[in-house]
Amino acid sequence: RVLDGDGNVLVPGIVDCHIHNREPGLEYKEDWESATRAAAAGGVTTVVGMPNTDPVIDRPEHLELKFDRGEASAHVDFQSYAVVTSENLDLIPELDATGALGFKIFLGSTVGDVPPPSDGKILEAMEEIRETGKRLGFHEENGEIIDHYTERFKAEGRNEPIDHSHSRPVIAEQEAVERMITFAEETGTKIHMFHVSSGSAAEAVARGKDRGVDVTAETTPHYLWFTEDVMREKGNVARVQPPIRDAAERDELWRVGIDNGAIDCIATDHAPHTAEEKKVDDPFGNTWDAISGFVGLETEVPAMLSFVDQGRFTLEEWVRRHSARPAQVWGMYPQKGSLQVGTDADFTIVDPDREWTLEDRRDLHSKNCVTPFEGESFTGKAVATVVRGEPVFEDGAVVGESGYGTRVDVD
Numbered sequence: 284r285v286l287d288g289d290g291n292v293l294v295p296g297i298v299d300c301h302i303h304n305r306e307p308g309l310e311y312k313e314d315w316e317s318a319t320r321a322a323a324a325g326g327v328t329t330v331v332g333m334p335n336t337d338p339v340i341d342r343p344e345h346l347e348l349k350f351d352r353g354e355a356s357a358h359v360d361f362q363s364y365a366v367v368t369s370e371n372l373d374l375i376p377e378l379d380a381t382g383a384l385g386f387k388i389f390l391g392s393t394v395g396d397v398p399p400p401s402d403g404k405i406l407e408a409m410e411e412i413r414e415t416g417k418r419l420g421f422h423e424e425n426g427e428i429i430d431h432y433t434e435r436f437k438a439e440g441r442n443e444p445i446d447h448s449h450s451r452p453v454i455a456e457q458e459a460v461e462r463m464i465t466f467a468e469e470t471g472t473k474i475h476m477f478h479v480s481s482g483s484a485a486e487a488v489a490r491g492k493d494r495g496v497d498v499t500a501e502t503t504p505h506y507l508w509f510t511e512d513v514m515r516e517k518g519n520v521a522r523v524q525p526p527i528r529d530a531a532e533r534d535e536l537w538r539v540g541i542d543n544g545a546i547d548c549i550a551t552d553h554a555p556h557t558a559e560e561k562k563v564d565d566p567f568g569n570t571w572d573a574i575s576g577f578v579g580l581e582t583e584v585p586a587m588l589s590f591v592d593q594g595r596f597t598l599e600e601w602v603r604r605h606s607a608r609p610a611q612v613w614g615m616y617p618q619k620g621s622l623q624v625g626t627d628a629d630f631t632i633v634d635p636d637r638e639w640t641l642e643d644r645r646d647l648h649s650k651n652c653v654t655p656f657e658g659e660s661f662t663g664k665a666v667a668t669v670v671r672g673e674p675v676f677e678d679g680a681v682v683g684e685s686g687y688g689t690r691v692d693v694d
């Protein structure tokens with residue numbers, strides 16, 4: 284286990300299957316170059332971009348554009364999901380042939396203009412996607428339930444951001460997870476739940492797995508680290524969709540999701556926005572228009588190593604969920620997520636004992652670095668990142684050429 288005299292440990296390259304790299308179209312927030320620079324600095328060797336860009340990744344041309352931009356500027360290897368809306372069901376085979384890693388459906392309104400499809404369209408999409416052999420992931424919150432509570436909370440004059448996790452309640456997530464598992468059971472489609480935030484939703488995933496449905500799930504370091512108290516401490520900075528939950532839901536997420544295994548993967552939901560959009564100057568303003576999401580690529584390995592240090596995970600269990608398992612879930616294994624000889628392996632070297640505090644978010648490498656992890660202390664850090672034999676991060680610096688990173692070929 285111990286690699287060198289300093290106690291550093293070599294692990295397979297960390298695979299983050301949920302980042303918003305924002306390119307094409309939203310480069311004022313982030314782009315492939317800056318997102319993958321942050322990935323390299325954070326010990327992440329493969330990233331998968333979300334499709335809520337401008338244009339959204341709903342047509343083969345848009346997917347090609349996204350791939351081309353990544354080839355031109357990425358520091359680490361990458362892939363992308365294609366989005367499914369009511370309008371593009373007929374394009375699913377072509378999006379598959381163009382090389383999309385998988386598909387995503389947004390079940391409620393989120394950042395970007397991606398209206399959710401009707402239940403009928405979702406069932407139709409599932410049948411199409413089943414034929415591709417690829418997996419369909421969900422932004423797993425029921426938009427109608429959220430709209431209902433948001434309208435009520437606004438009318439009652441309740442305070443955002445303090446009440447954020449109640450205007451987007453746990454039942455909106457749990458219901459969506461249960462409904463999509465039911466649909467997948469009917470259609471035989473492989474599905475995935477992105478960013479599971481609550482124990483209740485993790486329990487729904489566990490029930491689906493018990494019934495034999497091919498449902499996988501992911502959670503993020505922020506749902507494991509914080510409770511909704513962070514909204515009182517950091518306000519809009521910690522605003523995210525789904526929201527950070529209360530201690531009971533968080534503890535149940537640990538128990539059912541991590542200890543009992545309902546959660547397959549760790550990912551960040553790295554979602555950069557400008558300081559103005561995040562309203563960092565007025566974090567407690569009673570506003571409903573502060574944007575959701577924050578960066579995470581450079582705090583995910585430290586957060587997870589801190590959990591290892593606390594005895595919440597073994598090193599092996601953490602690495603499995605942050606490398607091999609996501610690569611398997613999305614069909615990239617053993618090309619990614621493995622140290623097998625002959626796979627052109629990626630690896631990350633971590634110092635599991637390094638104690639440090641993220642004093643200033645400007646030390647991060649993204650274009651916009653607002654995060655509730657600013658001010659948090661960690662035990663553990665990535666010290667080197669190696670992609671296909673070439674270092675992309677060492678001695679505290681991102682090294683090598685932008686554009687070295689390449690698309691992971693899954694076909």
Ligand code: DOR
Binds near residue numbers: 393576
């Ligand atoms: O908080 C979020 N931000 N949740 C999402 O689902 C989207 C993301 C973004 O794109 O900023």
Ligand code: ZN
Binds near residue numbers: 393421423
């Ligand atoms: Zn989402």
Ligand code: ZN
Binds near residue numbers: 301303552554
């Ligand atoms: Zn996301």
